[in-house]
Amino acid sequence: MFANNSLNPVKRFRLLIGLALILTLALMTAGTILRLNNGAQACPDYPTCYGSFALPADPTQAASMIHRGLAGASFLSLLGALGIASRHLRHQRALWLSTLAATVLFLIQIPLGAVLVFGIWGRLISALHFLLSMLALAALTSALALTWLPSAESPLRLRFASPFARLTLWSTAAGLVLLISGALVSALDAGQACPTFPVCLPAEPLGWLALAHRSVMLITGVLLSLQFRRAWRSQRSQTLTLPAVTAGFVLFFGQGLMGALMVLRGFPVELAGVHALAAAGWVAANTLAVLGVGLAGRTTEEETAEAQETLPLRQRLGDFYRLNKPVIVLLLLVTTYAGMVVGGKRLPSLELTFWTMLGGALAAGGASALNQYIDREVDKAMQRTAKRPIPSGRMKPAEGLAYGIAACLTAFFLLAGFVNLLAALLSLAGMVYYVVLYSLWLKHATVQNIVIGGGAGAIPPLVGWAAATGSLNIPSLFLFAIIFFWTPPHFWALALVRRNDYARGGVPMLPVVRGEMETRKQVFVYTLELVGLTLLVPLFNLAGSIYLISALVLGLWLIGVAWRVLKQGGNKIAWTMYRTSSMYLAFLFLAMVIDVLV
Numbered sequence: 001m002f003a004n005n006s007l008n009p010v011k012r013f014r015l016l017i018g019l020a021l022i023l024t025l026a027l028m029t030a031g032t033i034l035r036l037n038n039g040a041q042a043c044p045d046y047p048t049c050y051g052s053f054a055l056p057a058d059p060t061q062a063a064s065m066i067h068r069g070l071a072g073a074s075f076l077s078l079l080g081a082l083g084i085a086s087r088h089l090r091h092q093r094a095l096w097l098s099t100l101a102a103t104v105l106f107l108i109q110i111p112l113g114a115v116l117v118f119g120i121w122g123r124l125i126s127a128l129h130f131l132l133s134m135l136a137l138a139a140l141t142s143a144l145a146l147t148w149l150p151s152a153e154s155p156l157r158l159r160f161a162s163p164f165a166r167l168t169l170w171s172t173a174a175g176l177v178l179l180i181s182g183a184l185v186s187a188l189d190a191g192q193a194c195p196t197f198p199v200c201l202p203a204e205p206l207g208w209l210a211l212a213h214r215s216v217m218l219i220t221g222v223l224l225s226l227q228f229r230r231a232w233r234s235q236r237s238q239t240l241t242l243p244a245v246t247a248g249f250v251l252f253f254g255q256g257l258m259g260a261l262m263v264l265r266g267f268p269v270e271l272a273g274v275h276a277l278a279a280a281g282w283v284a285a286n287t288l289a290v291l292g293v294g295l296a297g298r299t300t301e302e303e304t305a306e307a308q309e310t311l312p313l314r315q316r317l318g319d320f321y322r323l324n325k326p327v328i329v330l331l332l333l334v335t336t337y338a339g340m341v342v343g344g345k346r347l348p349s350l351e352l353t354f355w356t357m358l359g360g361a362l363a364a365g366g367a368s369a370l371n372q373y374i375d376r377e378v379d380k381a382m383q384r385t386a387k388r389p390i391p392s393g394r395m396k397p398a399e400g401l402a403y404g405i406a407a408c409l410t411a412f413f414l415l416a417g418f419v420n421l422l423a424a425l426l427s428l429a430g431m432v433y434y435v436v437l438y439s440l441w442l443k444h445a446t447v448q449n450i451v452i453g454g455g456a457g458a459i460p461p462l463v464g465w466a467a468a469t470g471s472l473n474i475p476s477l478f479l480f481a482i483i484f485f486w487t488p489p490h491f492w493a494l495a496l497v498r499r500n501d502y503a504r505g506g507v508p509m510l511p512v513v514r515g516e517m518e519t520r521k522q523v524f525v526y527t528l529e530l531v532g533l534t535l536l537v538p539l540f541n542l543a544g545s546i547y548l549i550s551a552l553v554l555g556l557w558l559i560g561v562a563w564r565v566l567k568q569g570g571n572k573i574a575w576t577m578y579r580t581s582s583m584y585l586a587f588l589f590l591a592m593v594i595d596v597l598v
Contacts (some may be wrong), residue, residue, distance in 0.1 A: 009088035014147045015174045016081040017099065020375045021140045023074035025280050028133050030067045032276035034060075034237050035126065046113065047072075071113065075106050095146040102139035105132050127187035130221045134179055134283050141284040145240075145291055156419075157293025162303050164230050165293045168245075171227050172290055173283070174220040175252075181213040182279070197263045199510040217256060224249050224323075232402075234303035238338075239398045240292035246402040247409065248285035254413035261417050270421045278413070311394070319389035323372060323400060324365030324407075331586060333458045336360045338589035339464025339479055341596050342542055348468050352419065354465040359415035360460060363427045366407025367456075372402040378453070381500040423466040430459035444506070447513045450495075454487030455480075461589075475540040478533075483585070489523040489562060490581040496574035523577065525562045527562035531555035534588060542566070543595040550591030558584045 007546045043049035049056050049065050056062050082103050085096045112129045140217040158171055185191055194200040194210035198218075228249040237240045255278030262271045340348045340356060348356070372379065372390055378395055379385035415424035438453035439470035446452070463477035466472060492510055496519055497504060499511040500502050510521040534551045537543050561580045564573050 006594045009084050009306035010147055013081050013089060014144065014511055016077045016084065016415070017140060017144045017147070019075050020081060020102075020215050021137070021144055021284075022075035023070055023077060024133070024137055024140060025277060025284075026282045027070040027074055028130075028354040029277045030063070031130075032186075034063055034067055034271045036117035046467060061485075068113075071109075074082060075110075078103055078106060078140070078507045085095050087362070092146070095143055098143035098146065100137045102143065105139065106489040108132060121584035124187065127183040130183040130186065131179060134280070137280055137283050138287045141287040142291060143224060145288055149485045150552075157297075159297030160294055162298055164299045164303055165232055165298070167227050167230065168221065168289060168293045171223040172286055174216065174223050175286055176452050178213070178216045178220050179279075179283070183208070185210050185213045188308060191263060191267070195263065197260045204267070215553040221256070222569075224252050231580065232399075234307040235405040236309075236396050236399055237306060238296060238298075239401065241289060241363050242398040243294060243405050244285050244292055246406045248282055248289055250406050250409040250413075251278050251282035254409060257413055257417055271416070271461055274413075274416050274421070274424075288585050297411065315394070319395050320403060320455065323389055323395070323403060325368040326365075328368065329361055329364040331582060332364045332457065333357055333360055334586050335483060335589050336477070339476070340462030340468040341464075341593045342461075342479065343465035343476060344393065344468030345596060347597065353468060355414055355418040356423065359411045359424075360463060362407045362411035362414070364430055364460070366404045366409075366411060367431045369400050369404030369407060370431075370435045371398055371439045373442075374435070376400070378505040378507065380499070381504045381506075384498050384501050406435075415467075419467045420470050422470060422472070423463050424465055426459055430456050430463070431484075432461065444508070447508050449508070449512055450491045450510070451488050453496060454484045456481035457487055475542050477544060478537055478540060481533055482530070482537075482588070484552045485526060485533055486581065489526045489530065490578060490585075492519050492526075493565065493569060493577035493581065497571045509524065516569065520569060524562045524566040526558055531559055537592070545595075546598060547591050550595075551588060554584050554588055554591070 042064045043056075045051065047053075047068055049061055053065075055065055068348065078099070082099050083100045090096055090556070109129065109132055112125055113131070113231075115125050149540060160166055187208065189205055190206040190210040190213075191203050193207035194202055194214075198214055200211060202211055227245055227299060231242050231245040235245065255275050256272050256277035258278060262268065262275060265271065332514075334418070335514060336356065337353070370387055375385075376390045379388055379391040385391060389399055390400045408428075412424050412428050415427055434453070434456035438449065438456055442449040442453050461483065462472060462476060466478045495509040495511050499509065499516070502509040503512045531551075535548070535557060536563040537551070538545075538548050558580060561577050562575070565577050
């Protein structure tokens with residue numbers, strides 16, 4: 001798309017506009033929380049707080065200054081991006097105009113923010129402030145997307161010729177009305193006048209406004225459901241459209257769930273923040289969906305032909321099941337449940353267990369699907385992975401990407417809504433760690449990929465601990481450390497068996513880079529460290545004698561297998577180590593659970 005001499009400017013632009021987008025999402029979330037805490041006027045002057053730029057000791061005033069700091073950082077990033085676009089990318093008019101539009105909207109927001117601080121027309125200005133923020137977010141999303149997409153010269157040639165394209169426009173229009181009504185409901189606190197969900201019998205005009213907003217939400221939900229259904233029939237080959245529509249669908253219903261729980265639970269601040277972030281995410285996803293549909297410009301005939309491509313339902317369901325890597329998910333759920341029991345010192349309730357396990361399974365399965373989408377070309381070259389749904393061709397890459405995004409988002413909403421926000425954030429951190437830090441970077445960058453990347457698989461017991469207690473402490477980190485030290489010998493044993501596969505795939509696993517003997521030594525060393533760590537657990541009152549005896553016996557068993565790996569070598573014993581280490585971890589955490597309960 002871009003000429004070679006524009007590669008560096010494009011990368012710099014992408015970095016700055018992406019940073020501005022992330023900061024804007026954080027800014028909008030912080031603004032919602034600040035408004036619910038009545039903090040807009042906590043600092044009576046602007047942009048300082050009582051004449052100082054220092055962070056105040058008062059929490060509300062400090063939150064107000066952080067909000068202003070996020071606004072300033074976002075605007076500076078945007079100005080830098082606009083400078084690069086104006087100097088190097090002016091010929092890409094759609095990209096430049098999107099960046100310019102976002103900048104102008106931010107400039108308008110600055111005096112509006114000052115007006116809110118001084119208390120002039122506060123509620124109406126607050127609604128306008130919110131709507132302009134959403135428009136700026138859409139412009140930022142467009143600018144970032146156009147650095148990867150084929151952007152046309154001005155005017156941008158978007159074609160909406162098919163029924164699906166027109167449905168997308170109708171969904172977007174309904175969403176705009178929903179945002180406007182939602183901004184008014186939020187600014188006027190109309191939700192308080194309609195305290196039951198989904199319907200109420202309003203006693204005042206504000207209640208009717210809230211009811212109208214919910215009616216528009218219903219209409220928009222129906223349109224998005226139709227769009228979602230058609231996308232999975234006729235857009236399965238569209239790598240932008242299908243994931244964007246799917247993400248928008250989940251984000252819409254996720255923020256609806258958060259909104260309903262806010263009403264039922266008396267408007268807690270943490271749910272308000274998630275609600276605002278989900279609404280902003282939905283705007284971004286919908287913007288990408290419109291761009292994807294318009295730029296593809298597909299005809300009715302093309303979409304009809306794709307919709308007629310069908311596979312047996314049983315095979316489709318089996319492929320989606322395999323996309324989750326169910327064996328790995330099951331092992332992670334064992335550690336999650338152990339974290340719940342050890343942290344809470346008792347069996348968790350069935351309700352808490354259900355939502356935590358469901359959220360954990362979706363998070364792990366979604367991250368696995370995203371990993372398979374990222375590694376789809378590498379998987380083709382490896383015998384072990386060539387028959388996976390995406391590299392085998394049974395599933396289109398867009399389907400794997402869309403499913404992974406949907407599962408991860410659903411996991412976050414379920415954990416935030418029915419468990420607690422800390423558990424949801426930890427789960428999100430694990431997904432980002434695995435997908436971004438490991439799959440996109442470490443796996444192909446360093447021989448220490450498994451060592452550093454092991455932190456992703458070590459987060460589930462922390463999710464379980466947070467689910468049961470609502471907090472973390474130093475002892476909980478021992479559960480993290482056990483899995484962190486367990487990961488290298490487990491996966492290096494597999495790498496010994498599949499070293500030729502990894503070599504063909506260009507993955508710098510330890511046996512490929514440093515040889516088989518060095519890998520066998522490292523497997524044994526890490527096994528000794530792991531077993532030593534597990535024997536320290538009782539010192540922190542996490543478990544007692546039942547666990548200690550079990551850990552000792554299991555540890556001797558694992559060390560024995562690792563010693564054979566070191567001395568004998570060969571694929572057979574390496575495969576035994578791989579299988580044994582999986583059983584070792586499951587039995588170890590099971591012993592911990594039994595010890596706590598007994």
